[in-house]
Amino acid sequence: MNHLKLLLILILISGIAGCGKKVWPEPDASREKFSISISHQQMLDDCLQIHADISGNYRNLDRIILELEVSEKPCPTCPFIVSISIFMEPGSPEVTLRESRLTIVQCGLNPDKYYRARIRAGNVYSVIRDVTSSVVIISK
Numbered sequence: 620m621n622h623l624k625l626l627l628i629l630i631l632i633s634g635i636a637g638c639g640k641k642v643w644p645e646p647d648a649s650r651e652k653f654s655i656s657i658s659h660q661q662m663l664d665d666c667l668q669i670h671a672d673i674s675g676n677y678r679n680l681d682r683i684i685l686e687l688e689v690s691e692k693p694c695p696t697c698p699f700i701v702s703i704s705i706f707m708e709p710g711s712p713e714v715t716l717r718e719s720r721l722t723i724v725q726c727g728l729n730p731d732k733y734y735r736a737r738i739r740a741g742n743v744y745s746v747i748r749d750v751t752s753s754v755v756i757i758s759k
Contacts (some may be wrong), residue, residue, distance in 0.1 A: 652682065677716075684707070687736050
C-alpha cells in the first residue's frame with residue numbers, strides 16, 4: 620500500500636511540474652524583418668528592369684510579387700490598382716539577389732501601354748507580414 624501511495628504522489632508531483640502554457644517560439648521581428656524600396660526602373664523594348672534595395676535582414680527574403688498596373692494613358696495620381704501579379708522566388712531566372720540588392724527583369728510586356736509597379740516581398744517567417752515598396756512610374 621505504501622508503494623501505491625508513493626507512486627500516486629510521484630504522478631501528482633510530475634503532473635504539477637509539467638503544467639503551464641506551452642507555445643511555439645516566435646521569431647524576434649525586430650531582428651528578422653526587412654523593408655524594400657525601388658531605386659531604379661526602366662523599360663527596354665518589352666522588358667521591365669527594376670532595381671531595389673532591401674534594408675534589414677535581406678537573408679529572410681522568401682518570395683517576391685511584382686505588382687503591375689497597366690493602362691492606356693498615364694495617371695500618376697490615380698490610386699494604384701493591380702492589373703497583373705507575377706510571383707517569383709529568389710533564384711528564379713527573372714530575379715538576381717546580391718547581398719541586399721535585388722534586380723528583377725520581366726519581359727513580355729506591351730511597350731505601347733503605360734505601367735506603374737511596386738514590389739511585395741514575403742519573409743521566411745510567415746508571422747511577419749509582407750512588405751511593399753512604394754509605387755513607381757515606368758518610363759518608356
